[in-house]
Amino acid sequence: MKTKLLAASAIAASLVLVAGCGNSEASDSKKEESKKTETTAKHEDHLDYHDQKSWQFEAGDTQSPINIETAKTTKMEDKGTIELNYNQKVTDEVDNGHSIQVDDGGTALINGRNFELNQFHFHAESEHTMNGKHYPIEAHFVNESQDSRLAVIAVFFKEGKANPAFETILSNIKKGEKTTVSEPINVAALLPTNKTYYHYLGSLTTPPLSENVEWYVMANPVEVSKEQIAEFNKYYDGNNRKVQPLHDRPVLKHTD
Ligand SMILES: [Zn+2]
Numbered sequence: 001m002k003t004k005l006l007a008a009s010a011i012a013a014s015l016v017l018v019a020g021c022g023n024s025e026a027s028d029s030k031k032e033e034s035k036k037t038e039t040t041a042k043h044e045d046h047l048d049y050h051d052q053k054s055w056q057f058e059a060g061d062t063q064s065p066i067n068i069e070t071a072k073t074t075k076m077e078d079k080g081t082i083e084l085n086y087n088q089k090v091t092d093e094v095d096n097g098h099s100i101q102v103d104d105g106g107t108a109l110i111n112g113r114n115f116e117l118n119q120f121h122f123h124a125e126s127e128h129t130m131n132g133k134h135y136p137i138e139a140h141f142v143n144e145s146q147d148s149r150l151a152v153i154a155v156f157f158k159e160g161k162a163n164p165a166f167e168t169i170l171s172n173i174k175k176g177e178k179t180t181v182s183e184p185i186n187v188a189a190l191l192p193t194n195k196t197y198y199h200y201l202g203s204l205t206t207p208p209l210s211e212n213v214e215w216y217v218m219a220n221p222v223e224v225s226k227e228q229i230a231e232f233n234k235y236y237d238g239n240n241r242k243v244q245p246l247h248d249r250p251v252l253k254h255t256d
Contacts, residue, residue: 064202065127115143160223
């Protein structure tokens with residue numbers, strides 16, 4: 001009984017509040033009547049549901065690549081673990097006119113969600129920059145979820161020891177052609193063991209530049225030799241899109 005009474009008085013109180021709001025609204029609308037020009041201007045700001053074709057799309061402010069300023073990144077709150085299980089037996093390798101692309105399969109578990117690898121390809125020099133610095137090459141592993149969301153894992157290549165997996169890719173390039181690759185490629189050698197990364201929401205870096213692409217830029221680069229960089233540059237040198245403005249996007253850091 002006591003709770004019922006309390007509930008009843010609460011309803012009564014809210015009725016008074018509602019009535020209060022109604023009263024003030026009434027006096028507001030009276031004020032507005034006297035300012036007719038202002039009222040007309042306000043109406044133009046309202047959504048016109050009879051002319052939905054004129055509604056504007058907001059796009060172009062979340063493009064890739066970006067410069068990652070490591071000191072301005074935020075610690076990722078999610079667990080964020082990445083587990084990759086990419087196939088060593090690749091489908092084919094193609095010189096598609098804007099990069100060397102390896103069509104491959106396999107799985108990626110990213111922050112608890114399932115993706116499948118579509119392909120990976122390379123840019124020279126790197127598209128993303130770290131504190132304003134380019135690396136000689138950047139690899140992009142393009143992963144897709146069941147609902148077609150794209151998650152690209154970016155790996156920087158720096159000059160160092162020769163990379164056997166990159167060697168297999170270089171030795172199979174046929175200029176402007178698609179080739180079948182008979183040898184297995186140890187794709188894991190193209191990825192850093194420590195998977196600390198920077199994450200942000202961006203876009204494809206080639207047309208149609210679609211947004212809402214998840215980026216995972218690996219903090220640790222992989223080594224390839226000076227000769228391998230020079231060999232890749234024979235095919236592509238300058239297939240990197242310019243760094244785009246970050247605007248107010250957060251860049252998160254996940255530490256492996
Ligand atoms: Zn790319």
